[in-house]
């Protein structure tokens with residue numbers, strides 16, 4: 187049984203929505219999956235635990251940094267185990283779930299677009315078969331719910347993270 191994490195949100199003045207998650211390259215896949223659930227995870231890196239400011243929860247697999255409560259260390263290798271571990275340790279973050287509301291690439295909140303708004307900007311067969319589209323203002327890209335998203339949804343359900 188893994189040791190209880192240092193950060194205990196019930197005993198701090200921080201609410202879960204004020205904490206910014208930051209992940210380094212050692213948790214790149216996890217970052218994408220957390221974004222898929224709608225949690226905001228920025229990319230960043232800290233080489234010393236004392237450099238992580240309060241209010242940032244740094245997600246990493248770098249064992250050397252575990253001395254701070256603002257460092258969340260993942261002993262697991264597999265993303266499935268990492269994401270389950272995260273919500274086991276910090277269940278309050280489940281409140282922030284807004285599945286598929288963020289760009290997986292850059293973390294920006296997606297904007298809903300109507301069919302009319304994307305006219306001429308997506309392939310014909312996509313236009314004909316979809317009624318909902320999303321726009322990432324930073325990547326300047328249009329997304330639509332497709333088979334990739336369905337697969338991710340199925341995974342998240344299997345992991346008990348979506349109803």
Ligand SMILES: [Zn+2]
Pocket residue numbers: 289290291292293294322323324325326
């Ligand atoms: Zn983006």
